[in-house]
Amino acid sequence: MINKKPMLDYLINIKKAGKDTYLIRGRETWVLNDVAEEVCMLSTGKNTVGEMSKLISTKFNEEENVVQDDIKELLLYFEQENIIKF
Secondary structure (H helix, E strand, C coil): CCCCCCCCCCEEEEEEEECEEEEEECCEEECCCHHHHHHHHHHHHCCCHHHHHHHHHHCCCHHHHHHHHHHHHHHHHHCCCCCCEE
């Protein structure tokens, strides 16, 4: 999965409202935490999961292996929900 390049589905919108960030598809809505927001913003089909892990671990000052595990889990969920494609 490290070398895969996730891309958000074209029907997905990301909206900010106050402090919260939402992922919206039709009538479905997910509230994103800061890391999930970064993952979505980087899911353009140009960044690998490994590159995303490095960028996010640096931004949030966290260990890369921990961030990478979180990203993998999130992306697997997003893939099951048809939010992203590889």
